[in-house]
Amino acid sequence: MTLYRQLVIFTLVLFLILFTGTWVVTFNSTRSFLINQLESHAQDTATSLGLALSQRAIEKDKAGIESMIDAVFDRGYYRTIKFVDIEGKVILERNLAVAVENVPAWFIDLAPLDAPEANANVMAGWRQAGRIYVKSHPGYAYHALWEDGARMTLWFVACGIFVFLFGGLGLRFLLKPLVLVQRQADAICRKEYESQEPLPRTKELRQVVIAMNRMTGKVKEMFEEQAVFAEGFREHAYRDPLTGLGNRRYFEAQMRARQEQGEGAGGGILLLVQIHDLQQLNRQRGLQAGDELLKAASLILQGTAQPYPNCILARLTGGDFALFLPDSPTWEAPQIAEEMASALSRLAERKLSVAENVTHIGVVTCDVPTAFGSLLSESDLSLRTAQQKGPNAWHVRGISKETERLPAGEQQWKRTLEDVLQARRIRLDGQPVVRTEDRSECLHIEIFSKIVRGEDGEEFRAELFLPFAERLGLVSLLDRVVLEEAMRLDRRQLGVDTVAVNISPTSLNDDVFRDWLSAALKALPPSAPRFAFEFAEFGAIRNLASVKEFRENIQQWGHLMALDHYGQSLSKLSYLRFLRPDYVKVDRAYTEELKDASSDSRFYMGSLCSVAHSIDVMVIAEGVETEEQLELLRGLNVDGMQGYAIDRPKPMAENPAGR
Template sequence: MTLFRQLIIFTFVLFLVLFTGIWFAKLETTRAFLLDQLESHAQDTATSLALSVTQHMTDREMVIIESMINAVFDRGYYMVVRLTDVHGEVLTERVMDVTIESVPPWFIRWIDLETPEADAHVMAGWHQAGFLYVKSHPGYAYKTLWQSVVRTTLLFLVCGAVVLIAGGFGLRLLLRPLVMVERQADAICRKNYEIQESIPWTKEFRRVVEVMNRMTYKVKEMFEEQVAQAESLRERAYTDPVTGLGNRRYFESQVTSRLDGPDTPTKGILLLVKLNDLDRLNKDKGFQAGDDFLRRVAQLLQQTMGQNASCVLARLSGGDFGIFLPDAPAFDAATIAKHIAADLGRLAAEEISVTDNIAYVGAATYTASVSLGRMLSEADLALSMARQTGPNGWNVRSITEETDAMPLGQQKWKEVLEQSLAERKFSHDAQPVVTMSDRNKLLHLEVFSRIVLEGNQLLSAGVFMSLAERLSLVSSIDRIAIEEVMKLDRSLLPTESVAVNVSPASLQDEAFRAWITLALKNLPKSAPRLIFEFSEYSAVQNLELVRDFSRIARDNGHATGLDHYGQSFSNLGYLKSMRPDYVKIDRAYTGELKERDNDSRFYIASLCSVAHSIDVLVIAEGVETEQQVQVLKELNVDAIQGYLVARPSPIRDMVRKS
């Protein structure tokens, strides 16, 4: 029971006790007063009537005497008026039955009024001629007493209602600081640090609020220090201190994880950008000028590649930059290399270098499985050939293994995507995510979409999603995947939750947002609980959009998650803002867990600490060895996903036969 209700009940009980005491005191006082009045009235009537009758007793004028008695009796305030002689013989008498109107019988039985009696001597000259006896009628007293009780009760009821209403508002006002303290404590649990600006005037409440405010400041500082520590660790391990881009270690781990991951796209582009005469610039103008030049180049490259969510951009060493586009079609390589070379060439006008020949760009494309070393070699050869083309030159080399089934140009890709959408030629595989404590316990299934080409060849989403976004077809692809999941019966699945990857580009489509909102509201109870996964980079770039959609999903009993967490350099503070149900650590960090002491280990530990403090689960993806599992368990990771658990398989094979 709340304190407010307890205080209301306590106030009501006190008021009831007070009312009962006053009510009985009022009843007894009124009763005593009325009895005194009746007694006095009876005695006064007997005395005055006896005196009036005395002058007619000598001649025994009974007619006049009876008229006088009748006149008094007819007023209705008496039960008996009797005149007797000295021997007790009744000379005249008037009697009225006791009838009390407008008063409940139970009240009469409960309140006993002893009816007062009075008598007086009647004289005839100097001799006593008889007695006059008067007994008052209690009806008037009962009626007066009942009316007094009713008025008193109504008055107290009205006062009680006013006291309870006013007291309720007053107590709410007085207890508001406690409500705010409760809200403040709950906000701390959700890692929202609210400070009470309005300090209550009540001394005790003021102390509580001031202490809560100080504690909120301290907890906020602790959380921010924890986030800053994790961010600092990752920056030192994976960030180039001059440009703020990823360093060579970051580049190699990211590229390797993309090439070795499940459903790896069999196409992509790797570009090397080599600045010209950087050593000469450092010598002639100083290292500060060289650093400024590097930062300007990094800024330009970020602007050029900023629209590609899957792009990996890093400074490899000195004046060398690496760019990896894991799902870009080969026909884009020349356009991208030419565009970068032209943009860098325009830096000559800013006079921040010692030559107009700013840089060379070499690109390597692949359409088959390839290693990072092979791509770097091909890109390096392309750089050498770019030098021969002249200042700010560029060149593209290809690593190919042609097949007739693969689309070759953008127009062909568009036709394939549109045909696949029209005929719903998509295959949906699922991979389980299991808890770290019990690998037999499924947390959820993650669904992957693939295009089915002629000859039943499958193309993974990594191959076509970037082009689908460019052609504004991604929302249609996401809708098909979600519709297929919605058709499943959760009772026939090994788990009730199914994760579906959604592109924030789909949320930018108003028609898609309207459809998914209505679909979630009308989703049958037999459908699985949906988890909408967004890649970390895309979610941060579309923060408000993803956050608004997350609220819609949670309001309908579903969830959201962040995929490939750590792939970009977004701040850990975004977790507190977005509040996903879980984050999946990018496989690049999982793949580095080969030694007990490494930066990936420390970063994952920091991430788990921050995430768990705001009730966000941490899942490691790309787990392939027992050694990784042991390390992840020590780091308090909640769940794992990868080939060690199970490979992706058609989700229809996971549905039990009803």
């Protein structure tokens, strides 16, 4: 119960006690007065009647005595008039039954008026002829007492209503600073820092508000220090780059010459580099600024290519570059791509670009002769996948039996995806996410989707078809089919209440998809699992408003919203407070670098946990592959883990009890 209600109730109780006491005292006083009036009235009547009857007694006029008594009694103010002789014999008696109109019987029983009987002597000369007895009728006294009590009760009720209304308003006004203090405390829980102005005039409340404002400022300062500390580690991992050398014709001619000489391009590494925001840079700063950016990027690419003889480096068009490193071992590709992305990202620090997101790099490795067209197609798909990961990201694909069987070109992909969606050939795999402190406790199962091609039953992972689904505008339909399949799962068979499903932020911009999802979530049966909707961090940042609105809608039905691949973006941590996800999954790149207690990744993840926990956001590590990583994560206060060290993805039919 709130303090305001307690004070209102306390005030009303005090008023009720005061009213009851005053009412009882006043009521008893009025009752005593009326009893005295009845006694005085009876005594006056008895005295006057005794004197009047004395003359009749001397004359022994019995008829006159009776007529005088009847005359007095018929006035109706008397209950009993009785005349007795000196021996006590009743000579004449008149009685009237007590009948009180317009007064409840319970009131008469509650407040009896026992009017005393008055008497006076009737003299016949010097001797006593008898005695007259008179008792007043209480009807009028009851009526007066009832009306007086009713008026007093109505008056107190009116006063009580007045006290309740205006006293409540007064208390609300006086307690307003405490209500604002409560809002401040709630805001701090939401990691929103508000100061209360102006200060209240009441001395005690003023001191409380000053202390609360001071605490709010300190908490805000602590959070900002933690955020800056964490952002420093993240910016250490990522930057931005770009410019041009040869042209597209030069590059294609060189590649085809090698193809003709060796019946297909030999093994090696192809890197497709894309520099962003050239047009915006040219509009804002002029063409010279764009040229400077391209030249700086070309110097970096030349530095990367210098250790590799016979390499091919060219500017294809605009901000697109290609670097082919023939006969290079495929295991060097991640290191080359990481060094190149890091070097290019540093151009943003030199203020040569308009944004931190300078580049994306798509990498293809092959250890067998591969057609030039296949290399370009695969590098383009790898570039699209990198763009989904976040700013200055890179992605490596290998030419394998699976990729050789992929549909070639957008039109084939479109036909394949449309056929899959129509026939609903979707397969769901699941991988458990467990609590770090207790691996036997499953937090949720993350669902991974695969599509199955109709003609040969070939399965393709999400990373292979999602870029084309995005480009072809089919991603919301794909998300819907995956969710419909997931909604058929039974939490009792899974052994866990929550399943995590990745959906594209692009789907949130589809009105049809949003309406369907809202209706589907409302209609979920009790056996259906609770859903944790995961968004890739880079996509969520680009759609902050729609993702936040989505979170607010699904939370009313008990579902969760989370960020996946957290740490790939260079955005500030302030968006975390804006989005308020239930948890974040740290990108596996940080987990892979978690090798010992002195690694930068360890410090970054530790500071990230501190910031996230301060705003009630759980932290889950992806890509946990070794027991050493697991032990280090325990020491960093990470809430959950996911990876091969826990369990591999399995078909959902094989996932009872979260395993």
